[in-house]
Amino acid sequence: MDTYSHTGVANLNELPILALSFEFTTQVRRRAMADKLLYIEEVAEMLRKSPASLRYQIHKGENIPPSAKVFGRRMFRESDVVKWLDEQFEKETA
Incomplete structure (x- = not known):
């Protein structure tokens, strides 16, 4: 062979x-x-929260979309935010 x-x-x-x-x-x-990366300000706007409020939720470990620090800035994948939002609506309707 x-x-x-x-x-x-x-x-x-x-x-x-x-x-x-x-x-x-x-x-x-x-x-x-x-996948588009979003800054915390953009995600806060999508969630109709202030960036400070979202930062506080991150600090407290509350239920928020997954994120990571990239070069010192908190970043979110757009697809993760959309998926997280869909999951929140599914929880409420179940």
């Missing part, structure tokens, strides 16, 4: 699975990179 040295695969039948896995991983990375 030949070994496909550039892929590290000994059987050519394994290549479609590897290609699919690579394509899926690439799509996930692109989606994550394309």
Whole structure:
């Protein structure tokens, strides 16, 4: 049997699975990179709260959209904020 040295695969039948896995991983990375990052002021406006109020909720560990500090600034992924809002409405209607 030949070994496909550039892929590290000994059987050519394994290549479609590897290609699919690579394509899926690439799509996930692109989606994550394309997700818009929002500042705390923008999220506060979306939630109709003051930035100070949102900062206080973060400090207290209250239920808020997931966020992270990026280069010293609190950032939110737009998709996380939308998902969090959807979850809040689902909780209220359940």
